[in-house]
Amino acid sequence: MNEFLIFDMDDTIFETKSIGEEPVKPILDKFEHLLIHRFGTELAKEIVAKLWKYPFDVIADTYKFDEYQNSEFARLVNENEYNLKVQPFEDFNLVKNLKQEKVLVTTGFSKLQNAKIQHLGLEKEFNKIYIDDILDPKRIFKKGIFKNILLDKNIKPEFVYIVGDNPHSELKAGFELGLNTIQVAKFGQKRSEYANYYISNFKELIPILAVK
């Protein structure tokens, strides 16, 4: 029972898309107005369409958003009130019953991520929750957070399991740090080269954790 589990949240514990458009639409509508000044009507519309599909930092990088655009977006995210109707995947109940120490490490905007955590009732399920805030100027990314956890807890990498869906985020970071990586493919995603294990249901965690 020495295993230490680090979970991702979006598309690992619940389906991110299930939030729906309504709670975040006011942010993107206002942001589109702001983008028009720099990019014009057509391109602003195109950028906002991409913001619906891809993470903010990826789009900010592609279109070279400046400090003003980044900080205004953060302001809109922080001012918005989130009334979310979200639920964990059904098999998350199995995770609740695992006896191992569990922490949550999630990337996004703090206020929105906190709203998800609260509406999903996750505070009581994890020993600690870390948010990798996209707009934090001192951002250390998930990899930095994982490293700090290893140091703080003084645990050997072989006992740490990263459970998540994103090959470019937690799975890559965990793999590079020599941690065990478990890819959760709820939607039939293809297996990542950074995944030591590949599951679609949390019941598959039990035999994996029973190995050691």
Ligand SMILES: [Mg+2]
């Ligand atoms: Mg995810």
